[in-house]
Amino acid sequence: MKRRYLKNKQEQIHIYEIEASEAERHYPILCLHPAPYSGLFFKAIMPMINQHRKVIAPDYPGYGGSSPIESPPSISDYAAAINNVLDQIGDYDQYELIGFHTGCLVANELCLLDPKKINHTIMIDIPYFSGDAQKRLYNQMSKPLDLTKDLESLKKAWDFNVKNRIGKTPMERSFELFIESLRPGIKDYFAFHAAFTYQCEEKFQSNSKHVNVLATRSGLLDATHAAAETLNKSEIRDIHDISSNVFEEGATIIAEHVMEILSID
Numbered sequence: 429m430k431r432r433y434l435k436n437k438q439e440q441i442h443i444y445e446i447e448a449s450e451a452e453r454h455y456p457i458l459c460l461h462p463a464p465y466s467g468l469f470f471k472a473i474m475p476m477i478n479q480h481r482k483v484i485a486p487d488y489p490g491y492g493g494s495s496p497i498e499s500p501p502s503i504s505d506y507a508a509a510i511n512n513v514l515d516q517i518g519d520y521d522q523y524e525l526i527g528f529h530t531g532c533l534v535a536n537e538l539c540l541l542d543p544k545k546i547n548h549t550i551m552i553d554i555p556y557f558s559g560d561a562q563k564r565l566y567n568q569m570s571k572p573l574d575l576t577k578d579l580e581s582l583k584k585a586w587d588f589n590v591k592n593r594i595g596k597t598p599m600e601r602s603f604e605l606f607i608e609s610l611r612p613g614i615k616d617y618f619a620f621h622a623a624f625t626y627q628c629e630e631k632f633q634s635n636s637k638h639v640n641v642l643a644t645r646s647g648l649l650d651a652t653h654a655a656a657e658t659l660n661k662s663e664i665r666d667i668h669d670i671s672s673n674v675f676e677e678g679a680t681i682i683a684e685h686v687m688e689i690l691s692i693d
Contacts, residue, residue, distance in 0.1 A: 429474060431493070434486075434513035441513045442493030443467060443486040446474045454690070455547050456482040456517070457524045458510070460531030460538075463619030464609050466492025469528075472601070473675055476683035481524070481690075484517055486510055488534070490618050492611060500570075500621040503530075507537035514545065522547040524690055528675065529555055529648070530623045532655070539637045548690055549639045552682065553648040553674065556628045556655035566624035572614040585609050597676045632658040639663075640689045644670040644678065 430447075433440045444467040457477060459470040467485030474483045487494040488506045514523065524547050527535030532551040539546050557565055575581050589606035590599070597605075612618065632655055641664040643652040649666075656664040665685060670678035 434516040436509050436512045439489060439495035441486055441509060443484055445482060445484045446478050448481050449478050450480050452482060453480040455522045455524050456484055456520055457526060459483065459485040460525065460527040460534045461485065462529030462531055464612055464616040466608055468492060468608050469675060472679040473683050476679060477686050488619060490612055490615055500618045503533045503537050503622045503626045506534050506622065507541050511538060511541055525549045526686065528552045530619050533623055533626050536631055536635055539635045543637055546637055549637055550642065550686060550689060551639055552642040553644055553646060554652045554655040555623055555648060556651045558629050562624050569620040570617050570624060573616050575614055593673065596673055629658060635659055642667055642685055644674050646670060646672050646674050
């Protein structure tokens, strides 16, 4: 897996990429990450889906290695930043999209922003919320990291990324995710702000592209089904074998579904 920087106006977008394992014959795959991580989130699955395709995983502005930003953006800001650098990746007419959690919303916005650039779209576990539910989640999730001199302030991130994955994910990988989740610092909530102010119903109804939806049992099952029902053209698959660590323990299963969907045409 390689890393490089692309220019987005006065900022830089950092990307991870892996070349096609065999002669490149298909559109590249663009992986859109959840908050508060980066493109590194897709490290396990990228070598599983790169047959005849380059795979790219960018970091949103303010996350991973991309340039920091000073104020909370919108989902459309993230999509615009990614769209602005696509022509620097290579001479490609279209891209395949894979979004997970927040990445589903960015994928949806890319479909609205420049639909001609998008071939297949795959959304996995969609944070589709509106009304009171969205407001409640906004109040819970859109708060800065309460960073203090006491290590206790990092306990929540440690438990989520490391302690709760013991026996499920290799310790080095869990620690890598823990570190990556801390890189935005006290601005780690910016993508949650964007996600829980996104006008899901209106935006999903406006998407004219066909969307393949994968719904695992890891916590967003009902929301994902609601999103699939709102989209104009969608096909949903329930993946009952995955209940946690979707892109770690479940990476092989997700990869199989992705490759099957991308080979339909």
